[in-house]
Amino acid sequence: MTIAETRDKVLNKETTLTEIVQQYIEQIEAQDSEINAYTATHFDEALEQAKTIQKKMEDGTAGKLAGVVMGIKDVISERGKKLTCASKILENFESVYDATVIERLRAEDAIFIGRLNMDEFAMGSTTEYSSFGAVKNPRDTSKVPGGSSGGSAAAVAANMAQATLGSDTGGSIRQPASYCGVVGLKPTYGRVSRWGLVAYASSFDCIGPLAHSVEDTARVLDVIAGFDEKDNTSSHIEKDDYVAAVQNPDKNIKIGVPEEFFAEGLDEEIKEGIESILDKLEADGAELVPIHLPHTKFGIATYYILATAEASSNLARYDGIRYGHRADKEEMLDELKKEEIALKEQFDLAEGEKKIELQEELAKMDSALIRLYKKSRTEGFGTEVKRRIMLGTYVLSAGYYDAYYGKAQKVRRLIQNDYKEAFKKVDVIVSPTAPTTAFDLGSTLNDPVQMYLNDVYTITANLAGICGISVPAGTHSNGLPYGIQFMGDSFQESKVLNAGRLVEMLNA
Known part of the structure; x- marks a missing residue:
């Protein structure tokens, strides 16, 4: 059921919120042992919320999202719940406050049923890099669900939540939405507060909704969007009426079609499917406008330089001292002592230059504190997180900053300018969401670059800070779904929702 249908059925006494929540609980119990979308579930709390909100609905005092059963990506702070980011380094960390998006959803009576699995610290495109294990695609459990919000997309696709929240740094809402056959929206940077979102790359990260329909996505966005004084990147620009944009879509829109997004590397069947949709939209009144985005070919390289640089800085705070996983102190001290004794024994027996070398080695030995940092981070972080920290540290290091990070910032500006020029001519820009359908689990674990390339159509929206939506196309x-993406200018979410709804109507 849609959000509106749920409300109507409860008000008409065809069902109760307790019954609805119980259905989702049964669905999770039946399926999640295989799908692995949830890192934690809160069934008793959800049932209590249902009873309270049911009374509010009967009294006419319920909020906009009364009765909507939601899962929350485990990178968004929820008071009193574990906030693990699917990482061993935060496996026992419990959040002490609600993110702004959680406060706003709670105020409008959304029901929270659990925390959702993800790539560790949102770093990945497959949701295989999780300390909780890989998430499987409900459409075919031998396939990846996409990432890093794979748990958020899989939960909706498997009917284990009515809507979910994910985060999108380079396509992490839209790409899994495409692979799992659901709707996913990345808002404009600054449209939705990041207060309470654990940072991966602070100038890219966005919180956004996933749902079965464009209208449900619009309803959730309507609640979470808007200025937040606690987030200094939050925009004062007033939000639109997103639900109205979906309920009364304008068919006479200008759609920019960039040749760069329909070139080599795109699955031919996906290309033909999207072109067919565009032909139908044109027949209904849309205008297709050929455009060029010449710097998009640099998008992947630019993104992975800038995002990993920010990641290496943001993740420096996880040191095993203040909170999170800490290596066994006594074990670490024993290792340090054994190394020191071994070096001293060699030093006592050595002569000449060898003695000087060993003396220098002893002087350079890490202190106990530095050793604790290293051991805690080595044990706590997974493979992909370590890879991105190392890449980010490298591009920020002396001698390489100007060659990589500085140049990447300049290219980011060029990409932003490409989009600004394009949006002078068109309302939205269309592309595939991903170059292929979901691929086999494990197929890119030894080839991270191939995994990175799956975000080729989504990354530039994050570099430019604009909005985008993926809708099932x-x-x-092969039996798997694929998505069509519409990107809109900054704070033009209504336009991408409008375009997404037009596609939805074609497929109805």
Whole structure:
């Protein structure tokens, strides 16, 4: 059921919120042992919320999202709940406050049923890099669900939540939405507060909704969007009426079609499917406008330089001292003492230059504190997180900052300018969401660059700070869904929702 249908059925006494929540609980119990979308569930709390909100609905005092059963990506702070970021380094950390988006959802009577699995610290495109294990795609459990919000997309696709929250740094809402056959929206940077979102790359990260329909996505966005004084990147620009944009879509829109997004590397069947949709939209009144985005070819390289640089800085705070996983202190001290004794024994027996070398080695030995940092971070972080920290540290290091990080910032500006020029001519820009359908679990674990390339169509929206939506476009001959993406200018979420709804109507 849609959010509106749920409300109507409860008000008409065809069902109760307790019954609805119980259905989701049963669905999770039946499926999640295989799908692995949840890191934690809160069934008793959800049932209590249902009873309270049911009374408010009967009294006419319920909020906009009364009765909507939601899962929350485990990178968004929820008071009293574990906030693990799917990482061993935060496996026992419990949040002490609500993120702004949680406060706003709670105020409008959304029901929270659990925390959702993800790539560790949102770093990945497959949701295989999680300390809780890989998430499987409900459409085919041998396939990845996409990432890093794979748990958020899989929970909706498997009917284990009516809507979910994810985070999008380089396509992490839209790409899994495409692979799992649901709707996913990345708002403009600054449209939704990041207060309470654990940072991966602070100038890219966005919180956004996933749901079965464009209208449900719009309803959740309507609640979470808006200025927040606690977030100094939050915008004062007033939000639109997103639900109205979906309920009364304008068919006479200008759609920019960039040749760069329909070139080599795109699955031919996906290309033909999207072109067919565009032909139908044109027949209904849309205008297709050929455009060029010449700097998009540099998007992947630019993103992975800038995002990993920010990640290496943001993740420096996880040191095992203040909170999170800490290596066994006594074990670490024993290792340090054994190394020191071994070096001293060699030093006592050595002569000449060898003695000087060993003396220098002893002087350079890490202190106990530095050793504790290293051991805690080595044990606490997974493979992909370590890879991105190392990449980010490298591009920020002396001698390489100007060659990599400085140049990447300049290219980011060029990409932003490409979009600004394009939006002078069109309302939205269309592209595939991903170049292929979901691929086999494990197939990119030894080839991270191949994994990175799956975000080729989504990354530039994050570099430019604009909004984008992925809507199911069709089903491939392999039986898997694929998505169509619409990108809009800054704070033009209504336009991408409008375009997404037009596609939804074609597929109805």
